[in-house]
Amino acid sequence: MIGKTHSNRNLLTTDRIMTLTDGIFAIAMTLLVLSIEVPKKEAVTAGAALHQYLLALYPQFFNYFLSFYLLSRLWINLHRVYHDIIRTDDRHIWINISLLMFVVLVPFSASLDAEYSGDFSAVAIFHANMLVIAVLYFWNWSYAARNHRLIEADFPDAVITLMKKRMLVFPVTALLALLISIMTPSYSTLTYLFIPFCVVRLRNIQNSLR
Amino acid sequence: MIGKTHSNRNLLTTDRIMTLTDGIFAIAMTLLVLSIEVPKKEAVTAGAALHQYLLALYPQFFNYFLSFYLLSRLWINLHRVYHDIIRTDDRHIWINISLLMFVVLVPFSASLDAEYSGDFSAVAIFHANMLVIAVLYFWNWSYAARNHRLIEADFPDAVITLMKKRMLVFPVTALLALLISIMTPSYSTLTYLFIPFCVVRLRNIQNSLR
Amino acid sequence: MIGKTHSNRNLLTTDRIMTLTDGIFAIAMTLLVLSIEVPKKEAVTAGAALHQYLLALYPQFFNYFLSFYLLSRLWINLHRVYHDIIRTDDRHIWINISLLMFVVLVPFSASLDAEYSGDFSAVAIFHANMLVIAVLYFWNWSYAARNHRLIEADFPDAVITLMKKRMLVFPVTALLALLISIMTPSYSTLTYLFIPFCVVRLRNIQNSLR
Amino acid sequence: MIGKTHSNRNLLTTDRIMTLTDGIFAIAMTLLVLSIEVPKKEAVTAGAALHQYLLALYPQFFNYFLSFYLLSRLWINLHRVYHDIIRTDDRHIWINISLLMFVVLVPFSASLDAEYSGDFSAVAIFHANMLVIAVLYFWNWSYAARNHRLIEADFPDAVITLMKKRMLVFPVTALLALLISIMTPSYSTLTYLFIPFCVVRLRNIQNSLR
Numbered sequence: 092m093i094g095k096t097h098s099n100r101n102l103l104t105t106d107r108i109m110t111l112t113d114g115i116f117a118i119a120m121t122l123l124v125l126s127i128e129v130p131k132k133e134a135v136t137a138g139a140a141l142h143q144y145l146l147a148l149y150p151q152f153f154n155y156f157l158s159f160y161l162l163s164r165l166w167i168n169l170h171r172v173y174h175d176i177i178r179t180d181d182r183h184i185w186i187n188i189s190l191l192m193f194v195v196l197v198p199f200s201a202s203l204d205a206e207y208s209g210d211f212s213a214v215a216i217f218h219a220n221m222l223v224i225a226v227l228y229f230w231n232w233s234y235a236a237r238n239h240r241l242i243e244a245d246f247p248d249a250v251i252t253l254m255k256k257r258m259l260v261f262p263v264t265a266l267l268a269l270l271i272s273i274m275t276p277s278y279s280t281l282t283y284l285f286i287p288f289c290v291v292r293l294r295n296i297q298n299s300l301r
Numbered sequence: 302m303i304g305k306t307h308s309n310r311n312l313l314t315t316d317r318i319m320t321l322t323d324g325i326f327a328i329a330m331t332l333l334v335l336s337i338e339v340p341k342k343e344a345v346t347a348g349a350a351l352h353q354y355l356l357a358l359y360p361q362f363f364n365y366f367l368s369f370y371l372l373s374r375l376w377i378n379l380h381r382v383y384h385d386i387i388r389t390d391d392r393h394i395w396i397n398i399s400l401l402m403f404v405v406l407v408p409f410s411a412s413l414d415a416e417y418s419g420d421f422s423a424v425a426i427f428h429a430n431m432l433v434i435a436v437l438y439f440w441n442w443s444y445a446a447r448n449h450r451l452i453e454a455d456f457p458d459a460v461i462t463l464m465k466k467r468m469l470v471f472p473v474t475a476l477l478a479l480l481i482s483i484m485t486p487s488y489s490t491l492t493y494l495f496i497p498f499c500v501v502r503l504r505n506i507q508n509s510l511r
Numbered sequence: 512m513i514g515k516t517h518s519n520r521n522l523l524t525t526d527r528i529m530t531l532t533d534g535i536f537a538i539a540m541t542l543l544v545l546s547i548e549v550p551k552k553e554a555v556t557a558g559a560a561l562h563q564y565l566l567a568l569y570p571q572f573f574n575y576f577l578s579f580y581l582l583s584r585l586w587i588n589l590h591r592v593y594h595d596i597i598r599t600d601d602r603h604i605w606i607n608i609s610l611l612m613f614v615v616l617v618p619f620s621a622s623l624d625a626e627y628s629g630d631f632s633a634v635a636i637f638h639a640n641m642l643v644i645a646v647l648y649f650w651n652w653s654y655a656a657r658n659h660r661l662i663e664a665d666f667p668d669a670v671i672t673l674m675k676k677r678m679l680v681f682p683v684t685a686l687l688a689l690l691i692s693i694m695t696p697s698y699s700t701l702t703y704l705f706i707p708f709c710v711v712r713l714r715n716i717q718n719s720l721r
Numbered sequence: 722m723i724g725k726t727h728s729n730r731n732l733l734t735t736d737r738i739m740t741l742t743d744g745i746f747a748i749a750m751t752l753l754v755l756s757i758e759v760p761k762k763e764a765v766t767a768g769a770a771l772h773q774y775l776l777a778l779y780p781q782f783f784n785y786f787l788s789f790y791l792l793s794r795l796w797i798n799l800h801r802v803y804h805d806i807i808r809t810d811d812r813h814i815w816i817n818i819s820l821l822m823f824v825v826l827v828p829f830s831a832s833l834d835a836e837y838s839g840d841f842s843a844v845a846i847f848h849a850n851m852l853v854i855a856v857l858y859f860w861n862w863s864y865a866a867r868n869h870r871l872i873e874a875d876f877p878d879a880v881i882t883l884m885k886k887r888m889l890v891f892p893v894t895a896l897l898a899l900l901i902s903i904m905t906p907s908y909s910t911l912t913y914l915f916i917p918f919c920v921v922r923l924r925n926i927q928n929s930l931r
Binding site: 113114116117118120121123124125127129132135141142145155156159160163166167170 | 618
Binding site for chain 2: 743744746747748750751753754755757759762765771772775785786789790793796797800
């Protein structure tokens with residue numbers, strides 16, 4: 092006979108998952124800098140050449156700041172969502188680990204996007220990466236909230252719906268970016284600038300409803 | 302004369318070891334992405350070439366997802382095991398540090414396996430790495446559980462045995478992969494796909510026993 | 512209707528931000544070592560050549576120790592500031608995330624500065640990076656302290672002003688370094704050695720005032 | 722007037738320093754793996770060549786395991802020492818940050834030692850790195866323990882002396898390795914194998930004294 096305390100062993104607390112999430116986000120965000128390379132001395136012959144090399148790094152810098160921004164926003168939002176999630180289960184853990192798998196890919200896909208910003212296959216990989224992250228992030232909450240599975244029993248349904256709507260901004264933007272990249276890969280990454288604008292609008296609407 | 306409180310100094314709490322474990326797993330899992338390299342501009346001349354280059358990265362992606370999956374599962378299981386381990390001692394600490402040593406090697410061996418998936422020596426290093434991790438993981442629990450050394454005195458023996466059995470899945474799979482790689486290195490890495498299947502089966506058996 | 516507890520959801524605790532800060536500082540400080548490269552075997556033919564190569568690494572070592580020192584001091588001071596900040600809001604979070612964005616850039620800009628210490632554009636990027644960090648660090652406190660927005664209501668105004676004055680040392684030094692680099696890029700990085708001297712002086716003045 | 726609570730602001734708790742220490746050790750230990758490089762496909766033409774390349778990596782593997790072992794032992798011992806240190810001050814913080822500065826250098830110096838194991842200048846940098854770490858580690862405790870500055874007032878002097886003696890093993894070994902490297906660089910790294918032997922001996926002596 093297995094006692095009650097031991098049959099509960101399968102449930103990891105959400106704290107543990109957040110620790111791994113914190114670690115992986117911090118590292119993935121820091122690895123983004125590795126995509127901005129210091130030029131090799133052989134490649135730079137004169138001061139003017141270095142100057143030009145550094146100016147030519149602007150897509151790398153743009154993608155660095157954009158990816159850092161998207162990952163930070165996601166990290167902040169994940170913590171807000173986890174504030175409401177009070178328990179976890181096996182499937183929920185694996186949704187989160189899948190999310191982390193694609194977060195760790197961002198330094199690769201962001202770097203690819205910056206290096207080949209005019210090439211559809213490179214740019215599409217970045218957008219697809221963001222789309223998968225956004226869908227898993229949405230799934231994380233919708234799985235936890237369904238029938239109040241992993242949240243408080245008295246958690247208001249209106250808030251669940253409102254949170255779901257706000258979480259649609261990210262996947263819809265990523266999908267839009269992917270579609271735009273079919274026509275114009277070079278400018279498709281600018282689509283994400285839509286997110287901060289959208290977030291501010293949604294907050295104003297939300298405040299006016301109260 | 303040395304007082305009682307100071308003679309206990311040698312015992313590190315399990316919390317400290319888990320902090321190092323959390324950090325090292327998060328970093329090792331994130332470093333896995335470094336094995337997927339952005340192609341050098343010199344190597345890619347046309348858009349079509351980049352497209353082909355990216356498709357040729359599929360063994361890197363497969364190994365990335367597989368290694369991330371194996372390390373995540375190990376991390377989750379380690380936390381479950383540590384939930385039952387209530388104290389530690391010197392030998393136990395060093396079993397765990399040895400485990401971490403081989404976990405940190407995974408970004409190297411996974412990258413080697415992906416780059417030279419048809420070469421026995423490369424593939425065997427990956428499988429050997431996984432085998433050592435799996436054996437140390439098994440040893441970690443069997444050392445802690447022997448005579449209830451590092452666990453509660455009333456921890457049921459049936460659960461100890463059950464946990465040991467479940468922990469055999471990983472070393473047996475790694476050994477099998479190593480043996481298969483003698484005949485066919487290219488496909489031997491697929492052996493690990495056996496693990497999620499096996500875990501689900503074992504859980505069903507376990508549930509039916511209750 | 513949205514309950515009171517849920518409308519507070521937007522406020523992340525300062526603890527969460529400090530966790531991300533701790534992680535990112537630790538990783539950025541560790542990545543600094545990647546700028547000191549082990550010479551390729553092809554480049555070194557004899558023992559004498561290695562000896563000379565290692566001596567030629569002195570700007571890399573100087574920049575490594577300097578950047579590590581500046582980031583450690585910033586990290587220590589951030590923790591002191593956060594000791595007084597008892598709550599946070601959206602804008603405050605984004606000031607901090609912007610700070611982290613530029614902290615993560617340090618391994619790049621420090622490496623660039625070391626490799627091209629005689630080139631204005633390279634050196635200016637390092638100083639500009641430090642200046643942005645220093646300004647955001649100052650802004651972090653001045654935003655939190657204005658009208659006691661994020662600090663205790665009875666926090667003495669004299670201490671707020673004193674802290675602001677001390678926080679001016681870093682941006683002023685970075686600006687000075689940037690100006691000096693216009694005339695002499697090679698030696699401008701030495702300007703930061705002014706900081707430890709200044710900190711000791713300010714502490715003595717502060718102590719004599721009590 | 723500055724209140725009493727605010728004049729204490731300068732004292733960071735030891736917890737904060739340990740958090741940075743944990744992060745930096747975990748990352749430095751994980752970066753050690755980057756010194757073991759996957760061979761470029763261009764360099765390897767046949768399966769036999771890869772086999773030989775991997776065998777030629779043995780100094781890299783030896784140095785990886787040795788450095789990981791030394792850093793783990795240091796990390797464990799630091800936690801034991803910090804268990805007895807109940808407060809900190811400015812100088813103590815900077816002793817610790819200096820220690821971290823040289824810990825972060827280990828991935829560089831270990832990699833240099835492995836790549837040029839027959840060259841005195843390369844090997845001496847590794848030993849000097851270890852010596853500085855060992856001296857700072859000794860200084861950390863001797864500073865904290867002098868006049869019971871940062872430890873409990875009733876901490877027994879006998880234990881302070883015993884701990885100091887045990888902490889001499891590491892700097893003496895590093896100094897010995899440095900001296901041996903003048904004569905024979907290639908084998909000098911083996912000197913550190915003396916440490917586990919020495920630790921076991923000291924523990925036996927300590928136990929017989931009780």
